[in-house]
Amino acid sequence: MAQTIRPAGSRHPAGRPATGSLFATDGKPHRVQDVLMVVTGVLGVLAFVTAMFHHLHLISSWAGLIGILTGLYGQYISKTTWERFGLIMGIGASAVGFYLGMAHGGLFGGVIT
Template sequence: MSQEATGKKRSALTLNTDGERHPVENSLAVTAITLGLVALVLGFIPATHFFGALAGTIGLPVALYSQLVSATTGERWLNVVGMVTSFVGAAFALSHGGFSL
């Protein structure tokens, strides 16, 4: 049965695939992936190694906690990507000098 026949419109991009709202879990997942991407980008740039290490150090525990309380598969995808990018970004930042100023 098509969506037009049922009268339901389905959004193409949503984290709430179970039909319920999860504002805290969604915010944590978006924060985790944002911190991870920031850590990854800043970790590649040698001059910003301190901020990359800081973002990775904060992003990994946030992503782990967000994974613990996540409710939907979309949130879990963002959390895993956030964990990996936080870790890799922090590793690159540490290889460029880490927390030294």
């Protein structure tokens, strides 16, 4: 909230210049968080797309479940707003794919009788 209110020319209390952007980064690399964000996004897209096909419910439900779990862990260790934004988008797509996959047959539908 403070990033959107603070004028772009003001200084950060630690002496760093304020960026005035919602997606401000701290200027440090966060490789683990970035990898988790990408993995969550890929799993989310996979789960969302395969959920549109009834016979692919195993892929959509498992990809959605793993995407939700990796996204939640990524949220736990995330450092910047950009990482949190990407993770939330991936978690949302994973959740939609997971729920539709569960509705179409679930995690073990047809495999275990």
